[in-house]
Amino acid sequence: MTNQQTGRRSFIKKTTLAIASAMVFSSGSAYALGYPEKEDLKFGFIKLTDMAPLAIAYEKRFFEDEGLYVQLEAQANWKVLLDRVIDGQLDGAHMLAGQPIAATIGYGTKANVITPISMDLNGNAITVSNKTWAAMKPNVEMENGKPKHPISASILKPVVESYKNAGKAFKMGMVFPVSTHNYELRYWLAAGGLKPGYYAPHKGDTAGTLNADVLLSVTPPPQMPSTMEAGTIEGYCVGEPWNQQAVFKGIGVPVISDNSIQTNNPEKVFGLREDFYEQYPNTTIRIVKAMIRAAKWLDEKNNKNRPEAVKILSKSSYVGADYKVIANSMTGTFEYEKGDKRSEPDFNVFFRYNATYPYYSDAIWYMTQMRRWGQISEYKPDTWYQDMAKKVYRPDIYKKAVAALIEDGVMKKSDFDTAVFTTDGYRGVQNDFMDGIPYDGSKPNAYIDSLKIGLKGKEKL
């Protein structure tokens, strides 16, 4: 038999197989996706309302529908959570968008962590202590007897200067060096003309306080209110319910929500090790399927399910804060000063606006901020940013999960934003930041150079 003949035979064989399997799929009698390779899973989370997709996928049994037996476990802080994912004690976790990226590029810890799904948009706010608010308030523009929002950090500037003149440092808290909150707080401060300080990892300086007007330090989210109450920090940027908690405790005043810093900014992601996906691809796709369903459940019918979600989140094994504290932000309102309750329907977005899609441009934005503040200490070409984003953000897995959900008939193609099927992973030019600087994910260096405060071009500290 000649090689050609063998080739032809196997070609015929393959074609018949393909046709046969296509017939099986179209009849809908078999799953396109195989059974999960690993059924017992343990996921970590931090006590924040944006872990909701995990809680809902568990409580509404979306995980069980995929044949997965998932255990959810609250973690002490973001560092412990990341370490436990890397050393395999956890199979995956609710993560800060910056964590898989930083781990992959080797800032802090070096490990290949990927993210196949984004968990939500927005959900954070910046809160200042009563004392700071009292000093800021006289300069805040009023509208109908209430402060006009969003409030710029330029109003905080005189307060920080008065601290400087008195020889004291103005301190604020965020939750992790590569957290969304760190970058949001820095963005807000810099947009108001305050320098939040630089990192210089090549010199071993990872405190992030070089040349700083405002000293930022790390505090785990649930400890934020008590740390501010103790007077260690004057304000913080954290996810919910820890801003509303400050209002309820009467110890602080939120001044801006992150949705006002950047409209619909990407927030938490689901992170897992790359080798976990390689070893258990079906399991991974099934996890993503369950989480997409949970996200849809959270947002569907105009947030109709949110009160039920709040009830679930207030269980002590999840977020555990009081119902009324969690309900404030989750059901579309946000209380700034006590009694100043405003409608914020998009304070937490889980599914709308294509929230679950892992966009490369979102990953690149986080890297531009890491470069801006020195965590990436040297100039990198645009292609480096793009390659790294592709290594971490995995829309390929996400798309497989979407296809499987449609195949199962659990969701319809029309349930998804058309962008899911057409996007190249870049959102295009985004003009939704409070300071009006446009961001184009395909040109990270140009964007870095367009920001007023921060490292530019080939600058190195």
Next chain:
Amino acid sequence: MNPLKWSLVEPFYKLMIGEDRKSQLNNIIKMIGLPIAGLVVFLFIWQGAASHIHTSLGQFPGPIQTYEQFISLQEEAEASAIKEEKFYERQAERNAQRVEKDPSYEPTIRDYTGPPTFFEQIGRSLVTVMSGFILASIIAIPIGIIIGLSANAYAAVNPLIQIFKPVSPLAWLPLVTMVVSAVYVTDDPAFDKAFLNSMFTVLLCCLWPTIINTAAGVATVTQDLKNVSQVLRLNWWTHVRKIVLPCSIPMMFTGLRISLGIAWMVLIAAEMLAQNPGLGKFVWDEFQNGSSNSLGRIMVAVIMIGIVGFILDRGMLVLQKAVSWDKSVTLR
């Protein structure tokens, strides 16, 4: 076994048959009345103090709020039991469905995935503490005997004991965590890493009192007994078994009791940081929750930790009484 001889029953019995009523009443008051009076006074002071402490999470919980939280924890445990039952039902159904479609599948029953209840957390803490404690005793008692028998060995080991004895569990934990992660690499782990982390931390902290007290006990063996042993030409092993161990048992148990007390205290801290399910994690999670019930629940845990610690100590005492040769010594 004569119940009428039990110290708790005896005075009531004697009172009933009318024997020396006055001193029986006195005995009863001492035995039952005084402890109750102490408790009642404590509850009043607690209630009074609690009502004056205002935290940002509301008033500090008094005895009543704490009791309410205990009841609510019980209710949660009951609700969880029902959920667990349903979980297994659903699982059986799902397995049956899959076997129908895919006959080669061998279903395994997965454990309930819900969060552990308060009472399960107590159980897990006990398992962790006992594993750490037993392992520590297995290591510490032989070391104690050896350094007790040989003054040279003692001189060599003593500095190490003195240096490591005061180290806080919080300092051990990061080291233990790193070492366990590096050394314990298996695809099918029999134990949770978090469990090992907290167990080894407990072990490292509760080795020392047992070593020191065992060594001290061994050193108290009188010269007379040593002479007897020599005259009888007992070999080393028999000497240890027949002479040294009986003499040093009381001291050894003193050490073991201190160790167990330390183990229980250390465990709570280790669980908080190692994220190992148990009472420590319960306290930490509740602190993080910051709900209006949190302080009450932490208080329930505090009392529970105390009660369990007390029971553990009493258990050791019973054991000590059972194995000590000299029953005339009062132990308390």
